[in-house]
Amino acid sequence: MADNQGENGPSPLGSTLTDVTALRAEHERLCAEGLKLDLTRGKPAPDQLDLSTALLDLPGAAGFRAADGTDTRNYGGLQGLPELRAVWSEVLGIPAAQLITGGNSSLALMHDSVVAALLNGTTDGPAWAGQRIKFLCPVPGYDRHFAICEQFGIEMIPVAMDDNGPDVAEVKRLVAEDAQIKGMWCVPKYSNPTGVSYSAEVVAELASMPAAAPDFRLFWDNAYAVHHLTDTEVEIADVLRLAAEAGHPDRPFVYASTSKITLAGSGVSFFGGSEANVQWLLAHLSKRTIGPDKINELRHVRFLPDAKSVAEHMRRHREIIQPKFDLVLSILDTELGAVDGVSWTKPEGGYFISLDVPDGTAKRVVELAGQAGVKLTPAGATFPLGDDPRDRNIRLAPTFPKIEEVEAATRALAVCVRLAVSESAA
């Protein structure tokens, strides 16, 4: 996950880097081309969705019975179909009894966990509403995590990411001394957007560190649990086991979903936690709904009946998206490898490449790209309140566009980076 800075020799374009005039002309040519390209969101491409075509006519007219005979068409079953939890227990390494299934969005389960803590408190403390509450936010991170905090007036404290995860010394210091820190957002594997996976040491520290707040929670968004891009299939440490062993069984709230496995809008989601946390969340959910969409759960069991089939399915995803990542990385290497202050991540999984440009130029890069018809995630989006204090991080999402669009967009992006850097040096 090391960035590339310093790995490359001088680029053939290095000499023209400061030639603002030439770069402006190149940028104007791009603007005239009328490109309409989009690298903004981590969406699966249509051919990835095609991998799950079988779901579209499942379960079929005769097949609505669950393994235990339950009529999945009717109400009930708040915790989710046992056979679905069994499959994903194996995939996620969490006992089925400690899993709850949700609707088509794990973000919704995260949101609802925060709501439950705000309005009714956790197993370890009273309602957060009315208290001053803070969350630690490793940066760069996921904008939708930060948006939940913003919505509910939760103060966000950025913590830097390094190659092993968040700066754990800083996290420990903050959590030990400030009882207002009640939560921390974590994408522990193939993190959004850096691609970093948390080292075993970092996971162990987060699970066991002393916390001033007894109701401190890790919001463990394992969004990319099986989303490998290389043969190095990263495994992360078992946060639930480590937390339980350290005497903090209720600290981790684990989340996952099939949104980027089956169908992005019609998947199933999961909450994993201690048995006490499972009961806590079920108590909250029981006031909200009579149960999840069990037919969709049955579809998923029929389509992906075991961990092996999930792994096989994910290999097909990788075949589609790895070439897009490789292409972006190769173009960045060629076009920007010699540009001082520009670096990027080489993810082994997940959906993003995190590009750092020289301080103070990210917004300008995004603006220039927009003018050239290449939509990028707004600069700053990967920071709380959209504020990247160094204005340098840009998140690239290469999965959705066609590979020729990925190429055109990345080449255009490279021109915009070089132009912005040249402008700022001028």
Next chain:
Amino acid sequence: MADNQGENGPSPLGSTLTDVTALRAEHERLCAEGLKLDLTRGKPAPDQLDLSTALLDLPGAAGFRAADGTDTRNYGGLQGLPELRAVWSEVLGIPAAQLITGGNSSLALMHDSVVAALLNGTTDGPAWAGQRIKFLCPVPGYDRHFAICEQFGIEMIPVAMDDNGPDVAEVKRLVAEDAQIKGMWCVPKYSNPTGVSYSAEVVAELASMPAAAPDFRLFWDNAYAVHHLTDTEVEIADVLRLAAEAGHPDRPFVYASTSKITLAGSGVSFFGGSEANVQWLLAHLSKRTIGPDKINELRHVRFLPDAKSVAEHMRRHREIIQPKFDLVLSILDTELGAVDGVSWTKPEGGYFISLDVPDGTAKRVVELAGQAGVKLTPAGATFPLGDDPRDRNIRLAPTFPKIEEVEAATRALAVCVRLAVSESAA
């Protein structure tokens, strides 16, 4: 919707009513039969669910495009598929632009509306959390409405139901004078459990009455909008139009779902409101999810493409469940028609019959029925905090069991009522 009291002549069983000994023997015989019957929840029967078998292999492999070309498999579309909103706009009499679709549970939309008001306030006022908040609760009413209030510490004020809806004079008096009253639960058509539909006058009064709280909201749960049991297909007044005309456009939050139309666990739900309320709820939902399950929405459009097909489909439901209601009513009439202090509703739609027994005997009836293997909704469930001050109301849900089970359960229930009445007179 008038109850039956006084409509019937003396029953042949009237003479044995106070014969506790004979009734005890009859009850013991029932207990020995080992019945396992359940009249508790308003669940569709399997043959009702069979009416929607076509949904189980929709949309089919080739058909995931929405009318506007949207790939329904992917993320997005927070407000819901336009063509689904168009169909249900016609059914519900609400402009499509003023509808939001949700997941498989309208209860979840109600819950989330309360959560949004608690944590972020409404279009007319600040967050409710931290304030003392009260809701009006017409009684008997729906236990899951009351459970949301209980969960969040919202004080519930019962208001009596009459044949035209809630006691509107009392509602007006309370709402005009108490600014802590922020909400009122309403099931305006074929109310749960009384079957009462709100008269045009009641709807107009609720929509236009002065409220001390500017952010007072009607939680208008139109759960049984098309769930007729007779040829008298009740239409209720248009609360959104009346409220807008009265200068309170944001007062009604309207809810509906297909849970008792298509598949109870796998339907779609709807929120209807002013354009300001639609924007308000979308802003909240946008922090929670990237969009609803559009494939399930597409299934529903393909299966029920217009209001006419919905009406036709509901006639098939009626064919299945009306005989069950007729049977219960007929048995109650024969067995309990002459028992003083016992009355029940004759619903023209919806899912319930509301049975009133003499004061202080409802819990005993439910207990006796349980002993005889007939599960009834706990006495008191139709009141806030499960507390029926007169201990007299029992909710009967005849849809789910087979008709012979409905018969056996109702006959057993009648014995239990007569025994409980006899005991209390003894």
